[in-house]
Amino acid sequence: MNAESSVPTAAGAVGVARPRVEGRAKVTGGARYSADEPVPGLAFGAVVVSTITRGRVLDIDVAAVQDMPGVLGVIDHRNAPRLNPEAGHFFGPDGGLRLLQDDVIPHAGRPIALVVGETPEQAYAAAQALPVVYDVRPHDTEFFFGHPAGRPASALFDGPVDVGDVDAELAASAVVVDERYGTPEEHCSAMEPHSATAWWEGERLQAVDSNQGPYQIAVTLATLFCLPPERVRIRVEHVGGGFGSKGMCGPQLILAVMAATRFGRPVRVTLTRDQVFLATAQRPATDQVIRIGADADGRLRAIDHVAAFELSPLAEYIEGCTELTKTLYAAPAIRTRLTAVPLDILPPYSMRAPGAAPGSFALESAMDELAERLEMDPLELRLRNEPVVGPVSGLPFSSRNLVACLRQGARRFGWADRDHRPRMRREGSLLVGTGLAATSFSTGAFPSTASITAEPDGTFTVVVAATDLGTGARTALTAIAADALEVGVEKIGLRISDSDLGPAWSAGGSRGTASWAWAITEAAAKMRGPERPATVTADTAHLLGELPSRERHAYSAVFAEVTVDPATSEVRVRRLLGLFAVGRVINPLMARSQVIGGMVGGLSMALHEEGVRDPVSGRHVNPDFAGYHIAAHADVPDIEAEFVPDHEPGLPMGVKGAGEIGNVGTAAAIANAVWHATGVRQRQLPIRLDRVLED
């Protein structure tokens, strides 16, 4: 297929609302997650994590637990296998992977030992009893914008830009908003704790692991343990959510491999919930300053967005907060700069809608403040600044349907009746307000391979190392393969979730479906060629380079209505509506679930989620679901989501990603609604009771 051509698809499976292919398995308990896999002769590993934030391990008294019932042994930095320091991931080498290599403690919650026992109870009892002596050193976990350790963030993406003359444009603006916004540490909090089971079959390492991409994880694991990649196989049938936290080679897998190697039998390592909080990636806190200047008629003259985020010296990472600012609105001058602040914390990593979720909270809050100062409808302000080409890149948009999202959403929400002044609506004792946000999330694809075999019975076996975290990938890829092969879905046998199936991108970056679909459609095109081979394989690596440079994004407009009780400061979201332009919708039932789920996550980010650290100990004080609240049933209204017609011309089937866009705009829409209800701006998330409290 040539880049930028649109794929002709017969009226087929794509676009049809279908329940998930694994639906029955999931409602009968038959779906197997990684800790559910029965493995004969299994031993259990319990992880011991550091209780101090920085320092050294002086002693781990293994003898004190060695004779406890069922204990097979303890692995720590004195007997663990040596790991390859070059192992890493997307951002380069990652010191977070180098567990049990020395006595250094770089952050609280760092795994420092694994106790292996015959049963989970025996392993955990010994892990709890294991005496550890520390040499405690001073730590720094206090994040703020002007931290002296701050340095320019890696420019692998979301690098600094400076177009036009920002200072002159700001000086010439009729109105300037200059405000600071913050978001706290947030945790992915997938319901399934990370679990891995590893064992050796002859020379081959086998593992069942909860992750977002078995192929990528297998490559990392092989590098880490200095094994040829073909000697590592990782499977992952069902995954209980990821949201970014399972994108990397997790501590559960590294430790399970160490233990399986040492004890010569299968070992399962499942993190406890507090360890999921402490030892698997979190979204870093951000501190952002935005200055927006506009003429009196609402036309933007300049946006200046500087953002800082925290990270660890162990690993590079980018929380690309300013990415949105470069493409969402037209302005003659745009300047962005990202600062990374190294602290003694767990290396942060992507959490759902990385960069965009905190970045859009700042940008879309600032736009709302601008509308307020201009005494203008926030909807109109956004419509008035719609760009023709990428404001920074100068590139054309592949397709841009933000205006359709805004207009249709406004109609459906009843936005036209809104009095834009704050604190004008009351129902009984409650203050009522509405707010909106416009957003985008970049779209694209990464290299993947797929193969298709025409079976003698007329069916097709479609093989791609995809994963289904609950995104509906199994169901969506089945439909895509059926249409690409011009057969019914019943003719498709899909195999995913196995690193042996060949190179493939992970479920992440809103690029899973697009990447895998591309490989499948390529293979299908070969299959339907004149030679009609029995088995075909396609690799999209070379095609990605042919894709012309464009601004490629999914878009959405989110509308929220909240009530605020002035007596208790309680904020309740009463209505939430999202309009989405996500390219062609493969399966409306699942796509709606995915974007609604994203909005639930955004609501949770707006009102509830905050990883709190004790500055004295440097530790998280709320690493469980009692202290770190994620939205529950009672927090969530009946959310509406609709899709506007959209098509991504550069990608097969016209798809864009839907994984992150749902999450992006919701926090700002809710914060803007809280302002509208109360007249008080919420520039720091979450919107806690004490931040809403009336004087």
Next chain:
Amino acid sequence: MTNDTRSVISLRVNDATHRLCLDNRRTLLDALREDTGHTGPKKGCDHGQCGACTVLLDGRRVLSCLTLAVTAEGAEVTTVEGLAGDGELRPIQQAFVRLDGFQCGYCTSGQLCSAVGMLAEHAAGWPSAVTADLCPDGPAPALDAAEVRERMSGNLCRCGAYPSIVRAILEEAR
């Protein structure tokens, strides 16, 4: 290991009896998952904070991670595997599939068992924190969306499938 730390019990799960010699520390959740082969109930937090381990104990919903297995002797345990009789899905299971009341599915067995237990509680006249009329002689509270959300709030879902779950439960309640 002495008899002080282990007990032999009979556990009834989904109409089958299992004779087990268990570590007294073993939770009902771990006994189901590790000893009787019922991996439908899930361990999301092991602290009674997420609801993924919810099963029915004599028809009432309980958090199996906070229940010691030895205390369940003599009770009838129903897990998600036991909800569908003879291979036919219950209407509420069908509604979850049709309305897409899950994404990753990890919380689903807990949501389903909790919903079945909750509907029984409601049918028995139990009020909730959002029930307006708490008069014991009054009519049973209508089961609207607000009631369902309140009563189901012990079952977290990070995928955010709540709206579809509530719809599926309300369909079952009708």
